[in-house]
């Protein structure tokens with residue numbers, strides 16, 4: 001953990017304890033059966049809701065069973081299948097290319113190292129961390145739009161970009177919380193600390209929140 005004062009450490013631990021209490025079963029909303037399916041679903045989730053992605057992958061994974069099917073997919077055909085997720089041309093291209101690399105370089109298995117994952121087309125920092133944490137159980141803190149916003153409002157980070165927020169979270173939040181805290185912050189961002197209208201008055205974190213403090 002980064003060197004932070006005891007008061008700040010205590011504040012963050014209280015926030016984590018409350019998040020755990022309120023979201024005991026928080027986990028990824030994306031449906032997948034293996035690391036490869038999670039990779040495809042996460043690529044599809046860019047600028048798309050998890051609900052929509054699940055609708056699309058329910059169909060898609062029946063037709064395309066694994067990297068072999070995706071690597072040999074006809075780009076137009078795949079575009080049609082994933083159209084509802086948006087950005088479908090790029091996503092289709094990336095999924096096909098990533099599948100080829102996974103087959104040729106990794107024997108059909110999604111790599112479980114961050115440095116290897118981010119070399120795959122369509123897999124950025126966030127997606128790599130999602131895969132590491134959820135498919136392989138490796139400590140990683142994926143920063144999506146909700147995590148970014150809630151971490152900043154709570155005052156755990158003042159980072160202006162996701163990388164800085166990730167650095168602050170991973171240095172201030174104990175490692176054993178990383179995987180779960182990612183899901184807790186997403187849940188909180190969706191249910192209470194929403195982008196447009198955070199429901200501060202009814203938020204169980206308000207006594208520990210810098211944003212709330214600054215408004216009071």
Ligand code: SF4
Nearest residue numbers: 193198200203206209
């Ligand atoms: S008090 Fe408001 S800003 Fe702070 S976490 Fe809760 S909803 Fe978000």
